[in-house]
Amino acid sequence: MNVRYSNEPIDTASCDLLVVGVGPTAFGDGAASGPIAQLDAKFGGRLLPELRHRRFKGGEGAALVIPTMDRIAARELLVVGIGDGIWSALRVAAGKAGREARSLHAQSVMVSLPGLDTATANRVVEAMVAGNYQWQAYKPEEERSPAASDWTVLGVDAPANAAQAQVRAKWQGWARDLVNAPAADIYPESLAAKARELAALPGVTVEVWDAARCKAEGLVGITAVGQGSSRPPVMIHVTYRAKDAKDHVALVGKGVTFDSGGLSIKPSDAMITMRCDMGGSATMLATTGLVAELGLAVDLDCFVGAAENMVSGDSYKLGDILRYNNGVTVEIHNTDAEGRLVLADCLIEASKIPTVSTILDSATLTGACVVALGDDFTGLFTDDDALANELLDAARTDGEGLWRLPLHAPYKELLKSDHAQIKNVGSRAAGATTAALFLQHFVKDKRWAHLDIAGPAFMDKANSRYAAGGTGEMVRSLATFLARRAG
Structure with missing residues (x-):
């Protein structure tokens, strides 16, 4: 398992699965901002309307998989709700990301959650890996889904104790x-x-x-x-x-x-x-x-x-x-x-x-x-x-x-x-x-x-x-x- 932290632009992030956290404010009267707005632009202004159409409102625990159709570098996009954005909601979103990554057979996962800092970035990694875990020792080989091997947290510098999250x-x-x-x-x-x-x-x-x-x-x-x-x-x-x-x-x-x-x-x-x-x-x-x-x-x-x-x-x-x-x-x-x-x-x-x-x-x-x-x-x-x-x-x-x-x-x-x-x-x-x-x-x-x-x-x-x-x-x-x- 490899974990890294990066400030690269979200719309050029190359991976199997790009995870973006979105709260209810993205669907208010004002214009959306931040990563979801950047992605909406790459989707020709069709991403946010599609989320609204599918009744995604950014609530805690909500998740929606969106095919990217080569509009961005990531193969698939997972939009996860972060509710009010407090740490407990981010943890739920991270766990959900890990679970969905497993079901989508994603090997490389990049995650962008608003409100992250160096103090919480490691905890998000731990929650994602915990969500990605599945015990399959007695499953037939053809029925097993591999764990993700590469995790990247976007929009935050590497914490001083970054290696501890993996341990x-x-x-x-x-x-x-x-x-x-x-x-x-x-x-x-x-x-x-x-x-x-x-x-x-x-x-x-x-x-x-x-x-x-x-x-x-x-x-x-x-x-x-x-x-x-x-x-x-x-x-x-x-x-x-x-x-x-x-x-x-x-x-x-x-x-x-x-x-x-x-x-x-x-x-x-x-x-x-x-x-x-x-x-x-x-x-x-x-x-x-x-x-x-x-x-x-x-x-x-x-x-x-x-x-x-x-x-x-x-x-x-x-x-x-x-x-x-x-x-x-x-x-x-x-x-x-x-x-x-x-x-x-x-x-x-x-x-x-x-x-x-x-x-x-x-x-x-x-x-x-x-x-x-x-x-x-x-x-x-x-x-x-x-x-x-x-x-x-x-x-x-x-x-x-x-x-x-x-x-x-x-x-x-x-x-x-x-x-x-x-x-x-x-x-x-x-x-x-x-x-x-x-x-x-x-x-x-x-x-x-x-x-x-x-x-x-x-x-x-x-x-x-x-x-x-x-x-x-x-x-x-x-x-x-x-x-x-x-x-």
């Missing part, structure tokens, strides 16, 4: 590939093999504890959840050590590579997408790779609890009681609330590192969070206002949805067990909050935030930003958060 887009795509792969391909040991690839990056080491080591070390959650599968569980620990690090952060990801629900088995329609239940691990591993490739001045320890939650005679059972390494005992009331059990082991391990200032965990944890926020928002839980604001601001910068939900301490009563300290589920009410409160039992003396990515991690249907499947949502926002910590 950030690459690692988001890496996370999406992991999430999209079927569970026959990505299981605990193969996920560990993918994590080992990160060791090729400067400053990165990878250690994997196999099932026997997990059991010997007292990782009772990973062991219990994974014991019902013929694929043994593992714990993955990736470290990145920077030069002159300004901070030390631990990342924790849920790596349930397939979730049948265990003995509390899911119905088929709820199980079909459960290869995505390792989305939290993909997010955190990709973030670690991204930070390492950019060489950011922040030390990282990334922990992943990887297991398959399957049904067999060896499956963990309702009524089982687990005793964690920090002394907390947990009674199992639902084997389909397994993600928090593997996260708990990893949170304990992360809390042991004296120099870690902050722990962030990411997991496709609860359907309750999806009910509350839908598919566009990750739920954020923390009792640290400053940390919440850091994460929210990073997500706003990158155009990813993040919404703070209450970590309401009185709801801990809902987790009380008659036979252990806590149980692994609360009542039907406040399910996302009680899941976060469960995790809080395993964090000690660290700033901590929990990210419930159950909504945006995987799209059942394509939308203007993403193809159906894994999204890699929050990889870029976490990288921005960590870049700011690095100074």
Whole structure:
């Protein structure tokens, strides 16, 4: 993938697809100006009337393909609506451009969006590449559409950090590939093999504890959840050590590579997408790779609890009681609330590192969070206002949805067990909050935030930003958060 920035005239831009952003003002009483006016002149004054005739009004998310018939150097013209032109609308337009470029088999794409500057140009590139992504590993060769290889942003000088956009887009795509792969391909040991690839990056080491080591070390959650599968569980620990690090952060990801629900088995329609239940691990591993490739001045320890939650005679059972390494005992009331059990082991391990200032965990944890926020928002839980604001601001910068939900301490009563300290589920009410409160039992003396990515991690249907499947949502926002910590 090649990305460049250019101030060349729009009407001479030679490419497979020229993308031009247009707002409602272009269709007002006054004469149109800017790029769309230049193109209208090249079309002999027929472009704007044609857009009006086809009821294109420049609204956010609107898109129209116009054959150029050699009137301009580009093979095809895509006009995208930018609405009021604010950053969120430009992001939608960029994602739409990426999606349309894929469907049009465009290899070279040039984009002109009004209002861009060096601060937002990189973000537009990332949104376009994300929109252009499509997972096709099992499609017949003749049915595959190639990704665009050359992207040009028109009308803006190259940002000082222009190369970062390609790196950030690459690692988001890496996370999406992991999430999209079927569970026959990505299981605990193969996920560990993918994590080992990160060791090729400067400053990165990878250690994997196999099932026997997990059991010997007292990782009772990973062991219990994974014991019902013929694929043994593992714990993955990736470290990145920077030069002159300004901070030390631990990342924790849920790596349930397939979730049948265990003995509390899911119905088929709820199980079909459960290869995505390792989305939290993909997010955190990709973030670690991204930070390492950019060489950011922040030390990282990334922990992943990887297991398959399957049904067999060896499956963990309702009524089982687990005793964690920090002394907390947990009674199992639902084997389909397994993600928090593997996260708990990893949170304990992360809390042991004296120099870690902050722990962030990411997991496709609860359907309750999806009910509350839908598919566009990750739920954020923390009792640290400053940390919440850091994460929210990073997500706003990158155009990813993040919404703070209450970590309401009185709801801990809902987790009380008659036979252990806590149980692994609360009542039907406040399910996302009680899941976060469960995790809080395993964090000690660290700033901590929990990210419930159950909504945006995987799209059942394509939308203007993403193809159906894994999204890699929050990889870029976490990288921005960590870049700011690095100074």
